Amino acid sequence: DSGVTQTPKHLITATGQRVTLRCSPRSGDLSVYWYQQSLDQGLQFLIQYYNGEERAKGNILERFSAQQFPDLHSELNLSSLELGDSALYFCASSASTNLEQYFGPGTRLTVT
Amino acid sequence: GQNIDQPTEMTATEGAIVQINCTYQTSGFNGLFWYQQHAGEAPTFLSYNVLDGLEEKGRFSSFLSRSKGYSYLLLKELQMKDSASYLCAVSKGGGADGLTFGKGTHLIIQP
Numbered sequence: 001d002s003g004v005t006q007t008p009k010h011l012i013t014a015t016g017q018r019v020t021l022r023c024s025p026r027s028g029d030l031s032v033y034w035y036q037q038s039l040d041q042g043l044q045f046l047i048q049y050y051n052g053e054e055r056a057k058g059n060i061l062e063r064f065s066a067q068q069f070p071d072l073h074s075e076l077n078l079s080s081l082e083l084g085d086s087a088l089y090f091c092a093s094s095a096s097t098n099l100e101q102y103f104g105p106g107t108r109l110t111v112t
Numbered sequence: 113g114q115n116i117d118q119p120t121e122m123t124a125t126e127g128a129i130v131q132i133n134c135t136y137q138t139s140g141f142n143g144l145f146w147y148q149q150h151a152g153e154a155p156t157f158l159s160y161n162v163l164d165g166l167e168e169k170g171r172f173s174s175f176l177s178r179s180k181g182y183s184y185l186l187l188k189e190l191q192m193k194d195s196a197s198y199l200c201a202v203s204k205g206g207g208a209d210g211l212t213f214g215k216g217t218h219l220i221i222q223p
């Protein structure tokens with residue numbers, strides 16, 4: 001158990017819908033990262049927050065957005081969902097920058 | 113651009129030693145990570161190399177050569193539970209630490 005929690009574990013929704021994935025980092029960790037893992041693309045970095053502020057963006061689509069709240073939990077919002085958005089979404093956290101990241105159990109999103 | 117290469121699949125025997133190689137070409141480099149991932153589960157942290165050389169941690173060791181853009185993960189005394197994917201990842205640093213991952217090496221341990 002990494003100490004990072006994610007909800008929900010599984011999510012099934014239809015194309016065009018919007019969903020919110022939630023992540024709570026390890027106690028004391030200030031950095032939160034979101035990753036997408038699909039069979040063909042592997043593990044792809046989406047976005048990073050540090051102490052409530054956006055720090056870096058990766059391959060995140062404009063239909064996706066995220067935020068980190070004052071209690072340091074984070075949410076990833078996915079809208080106008082497409083079949084290709086079906087994937088495992090992982091949240092990771094680290095104490096600061098340039099340190100090892102600890103991954104949560106992931107949310108498996110299925111878009112039908 | 114970002115390019116991280118590692119073999120797709122490797123097979124090894126229980127009790128033996130296996131080396132998984134990773135080469136990278138990235139715009140910016142701060143450090144190299146190795147993660148283990150069992151199917152359907154979260155990646156778990158194995159090692160982190162910032163400087164050239166070998167880092168040893170129990171049965172696992174990781175090596176880095178920054179000038180060659182090369183790293184390897186060495187697993188000794190292989191156990192059946194070591195069957196998993198091993199992911200090489202690069203951090204660009206500068207406070208922006210989203211990791212760039214390779215596609216992973218699927219390691220199969222045979223009795």
